Amino acid sequence: xxxxxxxxxxxxxxxxxxxxxxxxxxxxxxxxxxxxxxxxxxxxxxxxxxxxxxxxxxxxxxxxxxxxxxxxxxxxxxxxxxxxxxxxxxxxxxxxxxxxxxxxxxxxxxxxxxxxxxxxxxxx
Numbered sequence: 001x002x003x004x005x006x007x008x009x010x011x012x013x014x015x016x017x018x019x020x021x022x023x024x025x026x027x028x029x030x031x032x033x034x035x036x037x038x039x040x041x042x043x044x045x046x047x048x049x050x051x052x053x054x055x056x057x058x059x060x061x062x063x064x065x066x067x068x069x070x071x072x073x074x075x076x077x078x079x080x081x082x083x084x085x086x087x088x089x090x091x092x093x094x095x096x097x098x099x100x101x102x103x104x105x106x107x108x109x110x111x112x113x114x115x116x117x118x119x120x121x122x123x124x
Contacts, residue, residue, distance in 0.1 A: 003115055004028040006047040006075070008038040008064065010056050014101075018051065038046070039067055049114060051107075052089060054081040054090060061064045062093035069094035080107070098112035 054061030079090035
C-alpha cells in the first residue's frame with residue numbers, strides 16, 4: 001500500500017510544487033492550505049505522514065501537530081519550515097521530525113526510511 005502524505009502549506013506555489021513532487025515520488029498526496037482544513041482531512045481519511053508548515057494563518061502548525069497527535073491513529077509529522085529557531089517548539093508540540101525548507105534531499109531520505117520501517121512492520 002502506498003504511503004499517504006498530507007501536505008499542509010499556506011503558500012499556494014509551495015503547496016502545488018510539493019504535491020507534484022511527492023506524486024512523482026509515487027506517494028498518495030492530499031493538500032491542505034490551512035491547519036483547520038488539514039485537521040478535517042486527517043480525521044476523514046487517515047494519513048501516514050503529515051508534512052506541516054508551521055507558519056499558517058489561523059491555527060498554527062504546532063497546534064495542528066498537537067491535535068493530530070491526540071488522535072486514535074496519529075500520523076508521523078514532519079515540521080517543514082523556513083525557520084530553524086522553531087525546532088524545539090515543533091518537537092515539543094508532537095512533531096516527529098524537523099526539516100528546514102527546502103531540504104528535498106533530506107525529505108526524500110526521511111520518506112524512504114519511513115517506507116522501509118512501514119514495510120518491516122507489515123511483515124508477518
